[in-house]
Amino acid sequence: MSLTAALNPPQREAAKYLDGPLLVLAGAGSGKTRVITHKIAYLIGECGYKPSSIAAITFTNKAAREMQDRAAKLTKDVNTKGLIVTTFHSMGLRMLREDAKFAELKPAFSILDSADAMGIISEILKTTDKQEIRRAVSRISLWKNELKSPAVALASAEDDNARVYAKIYDRYDATLRAYQAVDFDDLIRLPAELLDTHAELREKWQNRLRHILIDEYQDTNIAQYRLLQKLTGVRAAFTAVGDDDQAIYGWRGASADNLKQLREDYPHLHVVKLEQNYRSTVRILKAANSLISNNPKLFEKRLWSDLGHGDAIQIMPTKDDEHEAESVVMRLLSHKFQHRTEWRDYAILYRGNYQARVFEQALRNEKVPYQLSGGQSFFDRSEIKDVIAYLRLIANSDDDPAFIRAVTTPKRGIGTATLEKLGQVAATLHVGLFEATFSAAAASQIGERHLAPLLEFCNFINRFEERITREPAGELLNDLLKSINYEIYIFDQDDTRAAQSKWNNVMEFAAWIAKKGEADEKNLLQLTQTIALITLLEGREEEEPDAVRLSTLHAAKGLEFGHVFLVGIEENILPHREAVDEGRLEEERRLMYVGVTRAKKSLTLSYCARRKRARESVACDPSRFIEELGDDVRMPDKPSTAETKASGSDRLAALKAMLG
DNA sequence: TTATGTGGCTTTTTT
DNA sequence: AGCCACATAA
Numbered sequence: 001m002s003l004t005a006a007l008n009p010p011q012r013e014a015a016k017y018l019d020g021p022l023l024v025l026a027g028a029g030s031g032k033t034r035v036i037t038h039k040i041a042y043l044i045g046e047c048g049y050k051p052s053s054i055a056a057i058t059f060t061n062k063a064a065r066e067m068q069d070r071a072a073k074l075t076k077d078v079n080t081k082g083l084i085v086t087t088f089h090s091m092g093l094r095m096l097r098e099d100a101k102f103a104e105l106k107p108a109f110s111i112l113d114s115a116d117a118m119g120i121i122s123e124i125l126k127t128t129d130k131q132e133i134r135r136a137v138s139r140i141s142l143w144k145n146e147l148k149s150p151a152v153a154l155a156s157a158e159d160d161n162a163r164v165y166a167k168i169y170d171r172y173d174a175t176l177r178a179y180q181a182v183d184f185d186d187l188i189r190l191p192a193e194l195l196d197t198h199a200e201l202r203e204k205w206q207n208r209l210r211h212i213l214i215d216e217y218q219d220t221n222i223a224q225y226r227l228l229q230k231l232t233g234v235r236a237a238f239t240a241v242g243d244d245d246q247a248i249y250g251w252r253g254a255s256a257d258n259l260k261q262l263r264e265d266y267p268h269l270h271v272v273k274l275e276q277n278y279r280s281t282v283r284i285l286k287a288a289n290s291l292i293s294n295n296p297k298l299f300e301k302r303l304w305s306d307l308g309h310g311d312a313i314q315i316m317p318t319k320d321d322e323h324e325a326e327s328v329v330m331r332l333l334s335h336k337f338q339h340r341t342e343w344r345d346y347a348i349l350y351r352g353n354y355q356a357r358v359f360e361q362a363l364r365n366e367k368v369p370y371q372l373s374g375g376q377s378f379f380d381r382s383e384i385k386d387v388i389a390y391l392r393l394i395a396n397s398d399d400d401p402a403f404i405r406a407v408t409t410p411k412r413g414i415g416t417a418t419l420e421k422l423g424q425v426a427a428t429l430h431v432g433l434f435e436a437t438f439s440a441a442a443a444s445q446i447g448e449r450h451l452a453p454l455l456e457f458c459n460f461i462n463r464f465e466e467r468i469t470r471e472p473a474g475e476l477l478n479d480l481l482k483s484i485n486y487e488i489y490i491f492d493q494d495d496t497r498a499a500q501s502k503w504n505n506v507m508e509f510a511a512w513i514a515k516k517g518e519a520d521e522k523n524l525l526q527l528t529q530t531i532a533l534i535t536l537l538e539g540r541e542e543e544e545p546d547a548v549r550l551s552t553l554h555a556a557k558g559l560e561f562g563h564v565f566l567v568g569i570e571e572n573i574l575p576h577r578e579a580v581d582e583g584r585l586e587e588e589r590r591l592m593y594v595g596v597t598r599a600k601k602s603l604t605l606s607y608c609a610r611r612k613r614a615r616e617s618v619a620c621d622p623s624r625f626i627e628e629l630g631d632d633v634r635m636p637d638k639p640s641t642a643e644t645k646a647s648g649s650d651r652l653a654a655l656k657a658m659l660g
Numbered sequence: 661t662t663a664t665g666t667g668g669c670t671t672t673t674t675t
Numbered sequence: 676a677g678c679c680a681c682a683t684a685a
Contacts, residue, residue, distance in 0.1 A: 059675080089675050114674085128679075130670090184675050251673065354671045357676085415662045450661080533675070554673045576672055591673080614670055 003041045003074070007034070014239070014272040015039040018047070021232075021266045023217070023259070024241040027303040028288070028597035029279025029560065032241050036213050037070045039239060043211060044080065052082030053210040055231075059219055061087060061534060062373075063558055067215070084209075088224050090533050092187035095194070095205070097529065102198055103190050108525065110181040110392050110399040111532035113380070117172075117183050119401060124171050138251070140169045144185035145221040145253030147192060179432065180398040188223040195230035206233045216558070217242030221253035225261065236266060244298040246594050248554060250587045256298055277303045279560050279600050281310025283632060287603070288596045290630030295586045313633045315626065316606040320617065321355075321568075324608050325362035328565050331604065332548065333366060335563065343369055345562035347549040349595050351574045355567065356550050369547040373555050379531060383490060383502040384509055390480060391528040394464050398432040407457050410489035414457075418450040434458055473524040474514020481510065553595045564599035566592075570607045570620045592625045 004012045011031055014024045015038045026032040036056060043049040056071070058064045068085040086094070093111070100107045112120075114137070121136050122128060143153045143166075150170035157163040176182060182190060195202045212232055214220070217240040220228070232238050244256040263269055277285055285305045316331070318324040332346055348359055356372060363370045378384060386409045392402035407414055419433075425445060426436035436442055437458045442451060460483070467476055481487070486506065491499040513527055549561065553574075568574065575588035596603060607622045626635060 061675090087675070130679095187675080248673075252675085352672050411663070413662070417661055552673065573672090578672075587673095 003045050004038055007031075007038055008276060010272050010274050011035050011038070014241075014274070015042050017239075017270055017272070018043075018211075018237070019270070021236040021262070021269050022239045023262055023269055023271045024239065024274060025271060025299050025301060026241055026243055026274040027277060027301055028243060028246060028594070029277040029305075030274035030303070031278060032215065032243075032274070033067060033070060033558075035274070036215060036239070036241060037067060037074050039213060040071045040080070040083065041074045044083075049210060050082065051080045052084065053208065054213070055084040055086070055091065055209050055211075056213045056215070057086060057088055057091060057228075058215045059087060060555075060558075061090075063087075063215060064090075087533070088220075088227070089184060089187045090530070092191045092227065093530070093533060095191040096182070096187065099191075099194055099198075099201055102194050102201065104177070105182070106180050106396065106398075108180075108395045108529065110179065110396045110402065111187070111529075112176070112179075112181050112183050112401065113385075113532060114184070115380075115385075116181075116401045120172055120175050121168065124168055124175070136165060136168050139165045140172060141185050142253050143169060144183075144189050145223045147189055147223050147226060178398065178430075179400050180396050181401075185223070188221075188227055192223050192227040192230060195227070202230060202233065205231055206235075210237060212238040214238065214240045214242075216246075218244050218247040218256050218259060219249040219252075219254040220258050221249075221255065222258070223253075225258050229265070243301075245292050245295070245301075245590055246557065246597075248557065248587060248591050248594060250584065259298065273299075273301060275301060275303055277305040278307075280305055280597060281307050281601060283310045283313060284596065284599050284603050287313055287629040287633055288593055290632075291589065291596060291625060291628045292593045294628050295589055311602045313629065314602075314604040315633065315636055316604060317622070317636055318606055318608050320608050320610045321358050321612055322362075324567060324606050325358040328359065328567060328604075328606055329362040329366055329368065332563075332565065333368070335602075341562060343546045343548050346565070347551060347556065347559070347561040347563075347598065348565045348567055349551055349553050349556050349598065350567050351553060351576060351591070353552055355573075359550055359567070363548060363550075370550050371547040373549060373551045378505070378509075379534065381502075381505055383506050387477075387481070387486070387506060387509060388528070388531060390461075390464075390484070391477075391524065391531070393434070394461055394468055395525055395528045397434040397461070397465075400426075400433050403433045406461075407454070410484060410486065412457060413453045414450065418446060418454070421446050421450075422454065434461070468525045469523045471523075472514075473517030473522065473527055474510065476524050477510050477513050481506065553591050556598055557594050560598055560600055562600050563602045564595070564604070566595045566603070566605045568607065568611075569605045569623045569626060570611070571623055572620070574623050574625065589625060589628075592623075596629070 004015045007015055011034065014022065014035045024032070024035060026035070040054060040056060043054055044051055056067055058067060064085050064087055071083065071085065072080055084091075096103065096105070097107055100109060117137055118133050121133050125132060125136060127133065148156070150166060150173055153169055154163060154166035157166050176186070195205065209231055212228065214228065228238060240262065242259060244259055247254060247256040280288070282305055285303055289303060316327060318327050328348060335341070336343070336346070350356065360370065360372065379388065386405065389402040389405035389409070392399050393406050404419060422433055422436055422442060425439060425441045426433050429436055429439055429441060431439070437454045446454070464476070464480060487503055490502050490506070493499065494502065513524070516522065516527060517524065574592055575585055579585065579588045605626060608620050610617045611620050622635065626633065
C-alpha cells in the first residue's frame, strides 16, 4: 500500500515531488497538514530518508505538536524517531545553543521575553509611556526581522525620527549583549547571520538536513526566509506550504512578498495548487471567496467544495457586549441541544484577548466547559515569572533583568535606591549587577546595611548554581522554593483565594519541571534554557478534551470547528481602528477570512450596538466585512428585538426545562 | 530607604 | 479588572 494513496492528485504530486524547491499554494481546508505529514511518511518510508535528516517547521508549538502526532500515526510501521518537528524559534534556539560561541554568547545565554525587552527600552527612553515603548520595540523588531544591524538601520534611516530609533536599537542590542541575552527575534536573526558568515556551520547544518518542510509559509519574514535559504543551500530541497489569503502577521515583519520572492530566487520553483476544500459547506466557502475577492490577488486560486450547501450564515445584532455574550452562549446551547453535538464542535473567535472575558463569564454562568487558547501564557503569569527569574539568574549571572526581579521578590530589604547605586557600579566596571555586588567599588559605595543582603542573596544563588547540573531538577526546584519562602510570600501578598490559585500554579510548574526532568533526563539548567519558548497549552490540553474553544482569530489559524461564532464583528475591532488608520485593511480582511474558513458546518456572526470601552459605553457599527460576504449573507433590516435579555432568559429557562 | 496603600487610566494580533 | 505613578507610613 502506497503511503500517498489516500491523497488527491495535486496533493500526491506535492507529496512526491523531490526534484527541487516546491511551493504548495494551499487554500484553507485543502489538506495542507495532510500533504506535509504524508510527505514526511513518504520520504522516510519509501525514499529511505533518515528521520533526523528531515525538518518540519511550523509557527506555533501547538502546530508542531499536532504535526508530530499526525506524522507518527501515519508512519506506524516506519520509525520517525529523530524527526525534527519544531517552530522556527526553537530551531533557531537549538542552533544558537550549539554554536553560541560563534555569536560571542555563552551557551547558557538567557532568552528575554517581551516584558524584559520593554523594560530595557523603557530604561533607554527614560519613559514609562507604553505606547512610546511599544512603538520602539516594534520598530526594532521589524529591523531585526529584516536582518538589519543597528549600523545599517542608522545608515538607511531617512529622517531624524528613524535615526533616533536606530540609536535606541543600538543601545538596546548592546544591553542584550551585556546581559548575555537574546530576544525572540534574535533566535532567528542570529542563526541566519551565523550561517551567512561561517561556511563551516553552513556545511554542518546542510549536511544534517536533507529536506525541510515549512508550514504557513505566507507568515515567514525575511529573517526566516534567509535562514531557510542558508539551511537548504544550493540543493534547495524544501517544501513550502502556504496561502497568501491567510497572511495575518504583517505587523511582525511577515510578508506575502516572500511568496513572490521565492519565484524570483528559485527560477525552477515548482508550484502546486490545492483548491479543493474538504472542510466547509458551499455557503461558507462562497462567503469566504466573496470576502477575499475584495483584496488584490497575488496568486489566482479558486476554492471549491462538494460538501453541500449547508445552513445559512447567521447574523446576530445585540445590544451590548454582555448581551452579545449571553446571546451567543444561548444560541450555542440551543444549537447543541437540537443537533446533539459535542462541546468541542464549537468555537468562539474574537479579535483581541480582552474580548474573551465576557464570554468566559457567560459560559461559566451556564456551566459550559470551555478552553481558552492563545492569550496569556502560563509562563507569563507573575508567580511563574518570579520563579523563572531565579532559574535564569542561576543559569546566567549576567542576566540583569532576572537579577532585579529575583533580588526584589520576595522583598529582602533591597529597593530601587540600592539597585540604582549597584547599577552605577556595574556600569563603570562594565560587568553585570551580580558580579558588581562582589566588587570593591560596591563595598565602598553601598552602605553595609544594604550591601549585606545583596551579598547574602548572591551567595545563595551561587550555592544553587553549583548544584544545578548535579541534582534532579524537581527536587532542586522545590528546595529553591522553600529556601526563598515563596509560599509564605504569595499568601502574604494576596487574599487567600488569589494566593491559593497562584501557589497552585507554582506547584503545577514544579511538577511539570520534575516530570520533564525525569522523562527527558534533563537537569534544571537544560530545562531553564528552553522554558521561554513553551506555552501553557502543551501540558494542559488534555484536561478539558470536550470543551467550547475560546480563541483569538490569530491563534485559531490552522484549526477547524463544526460550528463557529465570530464575535465583535464591528468597525474599530475587525477591522481594528489603528489598522484602518494605517492603511492595513487588507490584512484585517484576511483575518476575517481566516475566521470564516475555520467553520465546517455553521457560521454565526455577532456585533453590538453599544460596547463598554474603558469606563463608558460607546456606540458601535457592524463591520464593513459583513457586507462583503456577498448577497447570500444579509444584514438584518434593523437590530433584532427578538433577542433581548428578557426573552433570552425565557428561552434559556425553557431550554433548561427541556434538558431536565 | 524600603514597603505598602490609593487613585487614575487603559485594551491588537505572538514567538 | 488590573497596572502604574505617586504619596505616605515604618
